[in-house]
Amino acid sequence: MNIKLQITAICVAFLSTVSAATLAKSELMINGVSFESRAHWMRLANSALEISGSPCPFAAFGTVIVNHTGSDTGKLICMGVNENSKTGNPSLHAILTDPMGHFQLTPSEAQAAFNDLSLYTNAESCPMCAAAIRWSGFREYIYGTSIDTLIEEGWGQIRVPSVDIFAASYDLPTQSRLIGNLLANETDPFFLWQYNPSYPCPHGCMRSKDLHASPSCS
Ligand SMILES: [Zn+2]
Numbered sequence: 536m537n538i539k540l541q542i543t544a545i546c547v548a549f550l551s552t553v554s555a556a557t558l559a560k561s562e563l564m565i566n567g568v569s570f571e572s573r574a575h576w577m578r579l580a581n582s583a584l585e586i587s588g589s590p591c592p593f594a595a596f597g598t599v600i601v602n603h604t605g606s607d608t609g610k611l612i613c614m615g616v617n618e619n620s621k622t623g624n625p626s627l628h629a630i631l632t633d634p635m636g637h638f639q640l641t642p643s644e645a646q647a648a649f650n651d652l653s654l655y656t657n658a659e660s661c662p663m664c665a666a667a668i669r670w671s672g673f674r675e676y677i678y679g680t681s682i683d684t685l686i687e688e689g690w691g692q693i694r695v696p697s698v699d700i701f702a703a704s705y706d707l708p709t710q711s712r713l714i715g716n717l718l719a720n721e722t723d724p725f726f727l728w729q730y731n732p733s734y735p736c737p738h739g740c741m742r743s744k745d746l747h748a749s750p751s752c753s
Pocket of ligand 1: 660
């Protein structure tokens with residue numbers, strides 16, 4: 536099956552359907568937004584990696600936040616990359632108000648804006664970030680590569696999918712739409728080379744030919 540067709544859309548308003556995720560086709564508009572528009576933003580989440588100084592950082596987690604209200608196309612609010620290694624604090628990597636991060640929204644800006652905002656991330660968030668996304672009241676949360684794929688490819692992850700966090704969040708005052716596996720055929724290659732020396736580097740990067748050097752892409 537063409538992975539582009541595997542857009543899994545789950546609305547927490549319909550908890551009974553959460554376990555049987557809806558498979559939406561690429562021609563469908565979800566929340567008034569076309570697949571083409573969503574693909575554009577997911578590709579930008581991939582290119583956000585270049586903020587780190589390389590198109591192929593080891594922690595290849597890129598995110599963009601978009602306001603889709605008022606138009607299908609949407610408007611970019613901010614973009615960022617995983618900064619665990621810089622801050623040394625894993626709890627900071629999804630905090631939009633972090634003064635050391637790329638988002639740097641004020642607390643009041645963040646609070647007011649979340650209900651209009653869609654968060655695109657090229658890989659499924661860890662349970663901590665998924666909970667932060669849900670607490671924040673984002674209108675939509677869209678990810679590419681799944682936690683299951685990350686684990687299959689050697690990444691250490693906590694095995695709690697975002698849909699479980701969303702499904703358990705029904706007491707919160709806001710609702711949020713979760714769309715998974717969007718454009719995973721394009722996001723997966725950013726996460727498949729780190730633990731597999733025979734997997735090709737992402738576009739624009741190469742492995743060292745020196746067998747004694749780090750096998751990382753750079
Ligand atoms: Zn996280």
